[in-house]
Amino acid sequence: DTGVSQDPRHKITKRGQNVTFRCDPISEHNRLYWYRQTLGQGPEFLTYFQNEAQLEKSRLLSDRFSAERPKGSFSTLEIQRTEQGDSAMYLCASSWDVWAGELFFGEGSRLTVL
Amino acid sequence: AQSVTQLDSQVPVFEEAPVELRCNYSSSVSVYLFWYVQYPNQGLQLLLKYLSGSTLVESINGFEAEFNKSQTSFHLRKPSVHISDTAEYFCAVTAMTGTASKLTFGTGTRLQVTL
Numbered sequence: 185d186t187g188v189s190q191d192p193r194h195k196i197t198k199r200g201q202n203v204t205f206r207c208d209p210i211s212e213h214n215r216l217y218w219y220r221q222t223l224g225q226g227p228e229f230l231t232y233f234q235n236e237a238q239l240e241k242s243r244l245l246s247d248r249f250s251a252e253r254p255k256g257s258f259s260t261l262e263i264q265r266t267e268q269g270d271s272a273m274y275l276c277a278s279s280w281d282v283w284a285g286e287l288f289f290g291e292g293s294r295l296t297v298l
Numbered sequence: 299a300q301s302v303t304q305l306d307s308q309v310p311v312f313e314e315a316p317v318e319l320r321c322n323y324s325s326s327v328s329v330y331l332f333w334y335v336q337y338p339n340q341g342l343q344l345l346l347k348y349l350s351g352s353t354l355v356e357s358i359n360g361f362e363a364e365f366n367k368s369q370t371s372f373h374l375r376k377p378s379v380h381i382s383d384t385a386e387y388f389c390a391v392t393a394m395t396g397t398a399s400k401l402t403f404g405t406g407t408r409l410q411v412t413l
Binding site: 187188217224225226227228229232240242275277285286287288289290291292 | 388405
Protein backbone atom coordinates (compact mmCIF):
# COMPACT_ATOMS: atom_id res chain seq x y z
CA ASP A 185 0.00 0.00 0.00
CA THR A 186 1.34 3.39 -0.98
CA GLY A 187 -0.38 5.33 1.77
CA VAL A 188 -2.95 8.10 1.63
CA SER A 189 -3.10 9.81 -1.75
CA GLN A 190 -4.67 13.13 -2.60
CA ASP A 191 -5.54 14.66 -5.93
CA PRO A 192 -4.88 17.20 -7.24
CA ARG A 193 -1.79 18.25 -5.38
CA HIS A 194 -2.19 21.85 -6.48
CA LYS A 195 -5.22 23.77 -7.67
CA ILE A 196 -5.38 27.39 -8.74
CA THR A 197 -8.85 28.78 -9.28
CA LYS A 198 -10.65 32.07 -9.61
CA ARG A 199 -12.91 33.36 -6.91
CA GLY A 200 -16.42 32.05 -7.29
CA GLN A 201 -15.47 28.78 -8.97
CA ASN A 202 -16.14 25.36 -7.50
CA VAL A 203 -13.31 22.95 -6.71
CA THR A 204 -13.24 19.32 -5.69
CA PHE A 205 -10.48 17.38 -3.97
CA ARG A 206 -10.21 13.63 -3.79
CA CYS A 207 -8.65 11.48 -1.09
CA ASP A 208 -7.87 7.78 -1.29
CA PRO A 209 -7.14 6.42 2.19
CA ILE A 210 -5.11 3.38 3.11
CA SER A 211 -7.34 0.53 2.00
CA GLU A 212 -7.94 -1.16 5.35
CA HIS A 213 -8.69 2.09 7.19
CA ASN A 214 -12.32 2.79 8.00
CA ARG A 215 -11.85 6.28 9.39
CA LEU A 216 -11.15 9.24 7.14
CA TYR A 217 -10.49 12.84 8.16
CA TRP A 218 -10.20 16.18 6.42
CA TYR A 219 -8.08 18.97 7.86
CA ARG A 220 -7.17 22.43 6.61
CA GLN A 221 -3.82 24.09 7.14
CA THR A 222 -3.03 27.72 6.46
CA LEU A 223 0.38 29.35 6.51
CA GLY A 224 1.86 29.51 9.97
CA GLN A 225 -0.91 27.44 11.50
CA GLY A 226 -1.33 23.85 12.47
CA PRO A 227 -3.88 21.60 10.80
CA GLU A 228 -7.48 22.40 11.74
CA PHE A 229 -10.09 19.66 11.86
CA LEU A 230 -12.86 19.91 9.27
CA THR A 231 -14.74 16.62 9.24
CA TYR A 232 -14.51 12.90 9.91
CA PHE A 233 -16.04 9.75 8.44
CA GLN A 234 -16.46 6.27 9.84
CA ASN A 235 -16.97 4.17 6.72
CA GLU A 236 -19.52 6.17 4.69
CA ALA A 237 -21.06 7.97 7.67
CA GLN A 238 -20.00 11.55 8.33
CA LEU A 239 -19.86 11.58 12.12
CA GLU A 240 -18.55 15.02 12.93
CA LYS A 241 -18.23 18.39 11.22
CA SER A 242 -16.36 21.44 12.43
CA ARG A 243 -17.93 24.87 12.51
CA LEU A 244 -15.16 25.76 10.05
CA LEU A 245 -17.04 23.73 7.48
CA SER A 246 -19.40 26.37 6.13
CA ASP A 247 -22.36 25.64 3.88
CA ARG A 248 -20.09 26.07 0.86
CA PHE A 249 -18.11 23.00 1.90
CA SER A 250 -19.37 19.48 1.45
CA ALA A 251 -17.62 16.19 1.96
CA GLU A 252 -18.70 12.73 0.93
CA ARG A 253 -17.47 9.20 1.21
CA PRO A 254 -20.11 7.35 -0.79
CA LYS A 255 -18.84 3.80 -0.62
CA GLY A 256 -16.72 4.02 2.47
CA SER A 257 -13.53 4.13 0.45
CA PHE A 258 -12.37 7.34 -1.25
CA SER A 259 -13.69 10.72 -0.20
CA THR A 260 -14.27 14.04 -1.92
CA LEU A 261 -14.23 17.53 -0.49
CA GLU A 262 -16.04 20.13 -2.58
CA ILE A 263 -15.85 23.87 -2.08
CA GLN A 264 -18.49 25.90 -3.86
CA ARG A 265 -18.18 29.57 -4.76
CA THR A 266 -14.59 29.73 -3.58
CA GLU A 267 -13.33 32.78 -1.71
CA GLN A 268 -9.77 34.00 -1.25
CA GLY A 269 -9.97 32.96 2.39
CA ASP A 270 -10.33 29.35 1.25
CA SER A 271 -6.72 29.35 0.08
CA ALA A 272 -5.02 26.69 2.16
CA MET A 273 -3.59 23.22 2.18
CA TYR A 274 -6.32 20.60 2.50
CA LEU A 275 -5.10 17.48 4.25
CA CYS A 276 -6.66 14.07 4.28
CA ALA A 277 -5.84 11.41 6.86
CA SER A 278 -7.05 7.92 7.63
CA SER A 279 -6.86 5.48 10.52
CA TRP A 280 -8.09 2.13 11.74
CA ASP A 281 -11.44 1.72 13.48
CA VAL A 282 -9.89 1.18 16.88
CA TRP A 283 -8.36 4.41 18.04
CA ALA A 284 -4.66 3.72 18.40
CA GLY A 285 -3.66 7.32 18.28
CA GLU A 286 -2.20 7.50 14.82
CA LEU A 287 -3.48 9.29 11.77
CA PHE A 288 -1.85 8.62 8.42
CA PHE A 289 -1.75 11.81 6.39
CA GLY A 290 -1.55 12.41 2.68
CA GLU A 291 0.70 15.09 1.24
CA GLY A 292 -2.18 17.49 0.88
CA SER A 293 -3.93 19.46 -1.84
CA ARG A 294 -2.92 23.09 -2.03
CA LEU A 295 -5.66 25.48 -3.09
CA THR A 296 -4.95 28.99 -4.31
CA VAL A 297 -7.95 31.22 -4.95
CA LEU A 298 -7.18 34.29 -7.06
CA ALA B 299 -12.58 21.63 24.05
CA GLN B 300 -8.85 21.20 23.93
CA SER B 301 -6.11 23.59 22.86
CA VAL B 302 -2.38 23.36 22.29
CA THR B 303 0.27 26.05 22.61
CA GLN B 304 3.65 25.78 20.98
CA LEU B 305 5.45 28.90 22.10
CA ASP B 306 8.43 28.63 19.76
CA SER B 307 7.66 29.08 16.10
CA GLN B 308 11.29 28.49 15.11
CA VAL B 309 14.19 26.81 16.86
CA PRO B 310 17.64 27.06 15.26
CA VAL B 311 20.22 24.64 16.59
CA PHE B 312 23.63 23.34 15.61
CA GLU B 313 24.10 19.71 14.71
CA GLU B 314 24.88 17.45 17.69
CA ALA B 315 23.46 20.00 20.12
CA PRO B 316 20.49 19.14 22.37
CA VAL B 317 17.06 20.57 21.65
CA GLU B 318 13.74 20.98 23.41
CA LEU B 319 10.50 21.88 21.65
CA ARG B 320 7.87 23.07 24.08
CA CYS B 321 4.22 22.08 24.09
CA ASN B 322 1.53 23.01 26.59
CA TYR B 323 -2.07 21.94 26.38
CA SER B 324 -5.37 22.92 27.93
CA SER B 325 -8.25 20.54 28.55
CA SER B 326 -11.00 19.98 31.10
CA VAL B 327 -10.81 16.22 30.56
CA SER B 328 -8.02 13.69 30.36
CA VAL B 329 -6.17 13.64 27.06
CA TYR B 330 -3.97 11.70 24.73
CA LEU B 331 -0.92 13.59 23.42
CA PHE B 332 1.07 13.35 20.21
CA TRP B 333 3.98 14.80 18.33
CA TYR B 334 3.79 14.77 14.55
CA VAL B 335 6.64 15.72 12.22
CA GLN B 336 6.46 17.13 8.71
CA TYR B 337 9.61 16.89 6.63
CA PRO B 338 9.92 19.19 3.61
CA ASN B 339 7.49 18.23 0.84
CA GLN B 340 6.09 15.31 2.82
CA GLY B 341 2.90 14.61 4.72
CA LEU B 342 2.59 14.72 8.49
CA GLN B 343 3.72 11.57 10.25
CA LEU B 344 3.47 10.43 13.82
CA LEU B 345 6.68 10.80 15.80
CA LEU B 346 5.51 9.60 19.21
CA LYS B 347 2.42 9.42 21.39
CA TYR B 348 1.31 9.24 24.98
CA LEU B 349 -1.83 7.19 25.57
CA SER B 350 -1.25 5.71 29.03
CA GLY B 351 1.39 4.10 31.20
CA SER B 352 4.89 5.53 31.44
CA THR B 353 4.90 9.29 31.13
CA LEU B 354 8.17 9.17 29.17
CA VAL B 355 7.74 8.05 25.59
CA GLU B 356 10.37 7.62 22.93
CA SER B 357 10.60 7.55 19.16
CA ILE B 358 12.76 5.29 17.04
CA ASN B 359 15.01 8.16 15.97
CA GLY B 360 16.06 9.34 19.42
CA PHE B 361 13.37 11.86 20.34
CA GLU B 362 11.55 11.61 23.64
CA ALA B 363 8.68 13.44 25.29
CA GLU B 364 7.45 13.49 28.85
CA PHE B 365 3.83 13.93 29.85
CA ASN B 366 3.60 16.25 32.84
CA LYS B 367 0.01 16.44 34.02
CA SER B 368 0.60 19.02 36.73
CA GLN B 369 2.25 21.39 34.26
CA THR B 370 -0.01 20.34 31.36
CA SER B 371 3.05 19.93 29.19
CA PHE B 372 4.41 17.44 26.68
CA HIS B 373 7.81 18.82 25.68
CA LEU B 374 9.84 17.09 22.98
CA ARG B 375 13.56 16.58 23.49
CA LYS B 376 16.54 15.12 21.71
CA PRO B 377 20.01 15.03 23.27
CA SER B 378 21.86 15.35 19.96
CA VAL B 379 20.20 16.51 16.74
CA HIS B 380 21.14 15.67 13.18
CA ILE B 381 20.76 17.66 10.00
CA SER B 382 18.04 15.23 8.95
CA ASP B 383 15.90 16.32 11.91
CA THR B 384 15.21 19.61 10.15
CA ALA B 385 11.43 19.69 9.88
CA GLU B 386 8.25 21.18 11.29
CA TYR B 387 7.05 19.59 14.51
CA PHE B 388 3.43 19.70 15.64
CA CYS B 389 2.10 18.87 19.07
CA ALA B 390 -1.46 17.54 19.13
CA VAL B 391 -4.08 16.52 21.67
CA THR B 392 -7.33 14.64 21.73
CA ALA B 393 -9.80 14.02 24.50
CA MET B 394 -9.63 10.62 26.15
CA THR B 395 -13.20 9.60 25.34
CA GLY B 396 -14.66 6.42 24.00
CA THR B 397 -15.06 7.92 20.56
CA ALA B 398 -11.77 9.77 20.42
CA SER B 399 -11.55 11.04 16.90
CA LYS B 400 -10.18 14.43 15.99
CA LEU B 401 -6.82 15.86 16.89
CA THR B 402 -6.27 19.48 17.87
CA PHE B 403 -2.88 20.68 16.66
CA GLY B 404 -0.58 23.44 17.81
CA THR B 405 0.81 25.99 15.37
CA GLY B 406 4.04 24.07 14.92
CA THR B 407 7.73 24.63 15.62
CA ARG B 408 10.19 24.73 12.79
CA LEU B 409 13.43 23.02 13.81
CA GLN B 410 16.37 24.18 11.72
CA VAL B 411 19.55 22.19 12.24
CA THR B 412 22.77 23.61 10.82
CA LEU B 413 26.40 22.53 10.75
